[in-house]
Amino acid sequence: MVLNNTDLDPYTAERxxxxxxxxxxxxxxxxxxxSCPECGGTVRNIAVARE
Known part of the structure; x- marks a missing residue:
């Protein structure tokens, strides 16, 4: 059986x-x-780079 990376990790750079x-x-x-839609505070991108 061959697994595709999207089967293991559904992350895409689109989001x-x-x-x-x-x-x-x-x-x-x-x-x-x-800015944060809830309080207007500073946000950071927590997406992790994938190999």
Whole structure:
């Protein structure tokens, strides 16, 4: 049986995963998120580079 990487890890670079520094809210988006939609705080992209 041959496994494809998408079978093991469904992550794609099409979506960013963001977490707010202030409130911890997490969100996904196809475009860059400039601030937290919940509190307006600073967000960081928590997507992990895949090999």
């Amino acid at each position: 960013g995963y963001y977490e707010c520094h202030a409130c911890g809210n997490r969100t996904t988006s196809e475009t860059h998120v400039g």
